[in-house]
Every structure is written in C-alpha cells, then in structure tokens.
Amino acid sequence: xxxxxxxxxxxxxxxxxxxxxxxxxxxxxxxxxxxxxxxxxxxxxxxxxxxxxxxxxxxxxxxxxxxxxxxxxxxxxxxxxxxxxxxxxxxxxxxxxxxxxxxxxxxxxxxxxxxxxxxxxxxxxxxxxxxxxxxxxxxxxxxxxxxxxxxxxxxxxxxxxxxxxxxxxxxxxxxxxxxxxxxxxxxxxxxxxxxxxxxxxxxxxxxxxxxxxxxxxxxxxxxxxxxxxxxxxxxxxxxxxxxxxxxxxxxxxxxxxxxxxxxxxxxxxxxxxxxxxxxxxxxxxxxxxxxxxxxxxxxxxxxxxxxxxxxxxxxxxxxxxxxxxxxxxxxxxxxxxxxxxxxxxxxxxxxxxxxxxxxxxxxxxxxxxxxxxxxxxxxxxxxxxxxxxxxxxxxxxxxxxxxxxxxxxxxxxxxxxxxxxxxxxxxxxxxxxxxxxxxxxxx
Numbered sequence: 001x002x003x004x005x006x007x008x009x010x011x012x013x014x015x016x017x018x019x020x021x022x023x024x025x026x027x028x029x030x031x032x033x034x035x036x037x038x039x040x041x042x043x044x045x046x047x048x049x050x051x052x053x054x055x056x057x058x059x060x061x062x063x064x065x066x067x068x069x070x071x072x073x074x075x076x077x078x079x080x081x082x083x084x085x086x087x088x089x090x091x092x093x094x095x096x097x098x099x100x101x102x103x104x105x106x107x108x109x110x111x112x113x114x115x116x117x118x119x120x121x122x123x124x125x126x127x128x129x130x131x132x133x134x135x136x137x138x139x140x141x142x143x144x145x146x147x148x149x150x151x152x153x154x155x156x157x158x159x160x161x162x163x164x165x166x167x168x169x170x171x172x173x174x175x176x177x178x179x180x181x182x183x184x185x186x187x188x189x190x191x192x193x194x195x196x197x198x199x200x201x202x203x204x205x206x207x208x209x210x211x212x213x214x215x216x217x218x219x220x221x222x223x224x225x226x227x228x229x230x231x232x233x234x235x236x237x238x239x240x241x242x243x244x245x246x247x248x249x250x251x252x253x254x255x256x257x258x259x260x261x262x263x264x265x266x267x268x269x270x271x272x273x274x275x276x277x278x279x280x281x282x283x284x285x286x287x288x289x290x291x292x293x294x295x296x297x298x299x300x301x302x303x304x305x306x307x308x309x310x311x312x313x314x315x316x317x318x319x320x321x322x323x324x325x326x327x328x329x330x331x332x333x334x335x336x337x338x339x340x341x342x343x344x345x346x347x348x349x350x351x352x353x354x355x356x357x358x359x360x361x362x363x364x365x366x367x368x369x370x371x372x373x374x375x376x377x378x379x380x381x382x383x384x385x386x387x388x389x390x391x392x393x394x395x396x397x398x399x400x401x402x403x404x405x406x407x408x409x410x411x412x413x414x415x416x417x418x419x420x421x422x423x424x425x426x427x428x429x430x431x432x433x434x435x436x437x438x439x440x441x442x443x
Contacts, residue, residue: 017404019416022423023133024124026076027430031419033404040404043397045423047268049434058383063089063352063374064178070370070385071172074432076119079112079163080363081385082176083237084370089178091252092357092374095350100343101180102237103336104166108176109236109361110333111162114155114200115170116364117284117322117329120427121211122152125319128421129214148210151203155326158200161193162333180347190337197330197337204327205302211323212306216316221402223313223395224278225286228362234294234328235287237361242290243280244311252358254369260386268433271391279394282366283426284321285312296335299328315399315425322364322427352378363388365427387432396426 017033028049034042054073058066066089070081083105090097123135130145132138139146160170165185167173175182224245228235242248249257260269261277273280289311292300303310303324308317358371366388373382399422407415 087359092355110329113329114159118155389433
C-alpha cells in the first residue's frame with residue numbers, strides 16, 4: 001500500500017492487514033486484507049470453523065423434530081431458528097395457528113432480542129469505542145462503566161426469563177413445537193415478568209441515550225438494506241421482504257432474488273443478490289431504517305433524541321439500533337403480557353402431506369430464511385437454512401475494502417484492531433454461518 005506523508009513521499013508500497021482470530025464474536029474467523037499501490041487488492045473474511053451440516057442432519061427426520069434440531073444451531077438465537085422452522089413447515093402444510101399463539105411466539109421472540117442485543121451492545125461492541133479489549137477492561141476504566149455492565153446483565157436476565165418461561169429453558173428451548181407450544185403459561189406466571197420488564201425498561205431507555213452519545217467514525221455508505229415489513233407491526237415473524245433498493249416480495253420468492261455461493265477461503269456460504277451478485281445489509285440497522293414508523297412511541301422518541309438522523313447509513317451506529325430494539329422489545333413484551341389470553345389449546349394439529357414451504361423471521365442479527373420439502377409421511381427430504389451472517393458476509397468484506405485505506409498511518413496492530421471493529425458492527429454469528437459447505441471428494 002502506498003502511504004503519503006506530509007512531504008508527499010511514499011513510506012511503503014505493499015501491506016497486509018491480518019487478523020488471525022476475530023475477538024468478541026460468536027465463532028471462529030479471521031480477516032486478511034491485501035493492499036498494493038494505495039488500493040485494496042483483496043479482502044477475505046475467512047471463516048474456518050468446521051461446517052456443521054445441519055441441512056444434512058434434517059434430511060430423513062420427522063418434520064416435528066425440526067424446531068428442536070435447528071434450535072441447536074445457536075445458543076444465542078435458538079428462538080429465531082425455531083420460529084423460522086415452525087412457520088416454514090406450517091406454511092407447507094397450510095396451517096395457521098391463530099392470533100393467540102402468534103402473540104406468544106412474538107413474546108418469545110422479544111425475550112431473545114432483549115438477551116441477545118444486551119450481550120452484544122455492552123459486552124461485545126461497546127469496548128471498541130473506548131479502546132478496550134474486553135468489557136472487563138472497560139469496566140476498569142470508570143466506575144460508571146462497571147455499573148453499565150451490571151445493568152446490561154439485568155437486561156439480559158429479563159430477556160432470559162421470558163425465554164425460560166415460554167421456551168422451557170434459556171438455552172436451546174424445548175417447549176416450542178409445530179402448531180404452537182407443548183405448554184402455554186397461565187396469566188399468573190407472566191405477572192412477575194411484567195414487573196421485571198418494567199424495571200428493565202428504565203435501564204434500556206438509559207442505554208439508548210448512552211450509546212447514542214458514543215464517538216462514531218465518519219463512515220456513511222450507500223447500502224441496500226433488506227428486512228421484513230409488516231402492515232402494522234415492527235417485524236419479527238411476519239411480513240413481506242423489502243429493501244431500500246426497491247425490492248418488495250413475498251417470503252417464498254427469496255430464492256428467486258438471492259443465492260448462496262461457496263468461496264474458497266470460507267467454510268460458510270455467502271448469500272448475494274442474484275442480479276449482479278451484489279452485497280446487501282441485514283440486521284437491526286436495516287430493520288430500523290425500513291420500519292422506523294413501526295416502532296412504538298417511546299423507542300421511536302428515544303431514537304430521535306440521540307440526534308442521529310434516521311434512516312442511518314453508518315454501520316458503526318448499528319449499536320444504537322440494537323439498543324433501541326431492546327427498548328422496543330421490552331415495550332412490546334409488556335403490551336403482549338397485558339393483553340394475554342391463553343389459547344384454547346397450546347398447539348393446533350399439523351398433519352403431514354407432500355409439500356414444500358419457506359419462511360423468514362427476523363433473528364437478532366437479521367433475516368433468517370428456512371425452506372423445507374416434506375414427503376407424504378412427514379419426513380423432511382430437503383432443508384435449506386440461510387442465516388443472517390451468511391447474508392452479511394459479502395457486505396462486511398465490502399465495508400473493509402472502503403475502510404482499510406483510512407488506517408494507513410496506524411501501526412499494524414492498531415490498523416488490524418480498527419478493521420476488526422468493522423466486523424463487529426454486524427455482530428456476526430460465525431457458528432450459525434458454518435451450517436453448510438459444498439465439497440468434492442477426489443479419489
């Protein structure tokens with residue numbers, strides 16, 4: 001890479017920025033950036049975690065097993081996998097569980113958003129803005145940072161409590177089934193959660209204010225944001241897929257517009273737009289940009305009070321979108337608890353038939369696509385799961401292409417650390433992304 005000093009002389013001609021192991025992300029990955037002649041020659045987000053082959057595990061298994069099997073893909077966002085699996089198979093079977101089960105599923109999703117976002121915002125992402133390697137190092141800087149971590153744990157605890165009550169346990173829930181739940185809570189069981197959530201709401205409101213005042217790099221980019229949009233709700237389980245680029249399609253048209261590709265340096269497929277193979281951006285920032293008017297009044301006001309102009313195209317400000325979504329999820333959970341009426345039955349019947357179905361839900365990190373093909377006896381013959389991180393991989397690489405020239409004057413370790421922050425903007429779940437890999441056996 002060519003670096004021009006104040007005297008106009010070249011200080012170097014080539015440079016490699018190497019991140020051998022990404023920190024504060026779920027899973028194992030690395031980044032290599034090759035620069036030459038003042039230009040970025042190549043960027044590789046190298047995901048080397050072993051592929052986990054969940055699509056293969058699902059083939060030949062009963063359709064009713066899908067929610068429990070897919071929940072094991074991720075310990076942070078198992079609810080997202082269960083919801084996408086249930087909805088996709090129910091769509092294949094022509095089953096609609098009804099408004100009361102819909103409300104419970106949305107409440108369960110609120111719990112996952114709260115606990116996942118609280119973990120990322122304070123423990124994984126915030127240390128970047130204070131030059132710290134970890135949340136513990138950040139806490140050692142100032143007493144108020146230590147309190148911030150305690151508050152984040154309280155937020156995560158409230159989210160975990162929702163997942164535990166509705167899902168049966170906090171990690172890899174076991175109470176979700178096709179058509180609904182194995183058991184639904186009694187109203188008296190939800191009352192203590194409402195009190196915990198009311199206390200958490202004050203913490204969430206303060207968190208939005210805090211992250212909104214962080215010192216963000218100037219990195220506005222032109223993105224194609226993609227997210228669900230519902231006629232009335234902030235999207236979680238339902239809606240059409242839209243984008244800032246003009247896309248507006250039904251969920252089952254996803255594969256007509258997007259495709260996965262294997263790249264030689266990664267054990268995770270990269271999903272790109274079919275038209276031109278371009279990158280796109282999913283996640284909280286995309287959701288807020290495309291659904292700001294669907295936020296309830298208090299989260300919307302909190303977002304405006306940060307002084308950030310929405311829609312926002314600076315990925316470093318994704319931390320603010322996540323904090324706003326915590327506040328929204330708490331508000332929505334309280335609304336759902338207040339209006340709760342148990343369904344007559346915990347689940348509706350799902351009778352097998354030869355069919356195929358697709359669905360998308362909004363995982364904490366963005367849209368999660370599932371498609372299943374089912375035989376007449378209810379066995380899964382084919383499954384296709386496309387996680388959010390698979391969809392954001394190419395966009396992360398493009399961000400690094402644009403960002404790397406800004407760190408030319410830094411020492412190698414400092415330059416690598418700044419580039420690593422670009423990756424963490426997306427809260428990548430690498431373990432989710434390594435669900436599949438195509439390979440050839442050569443004799």
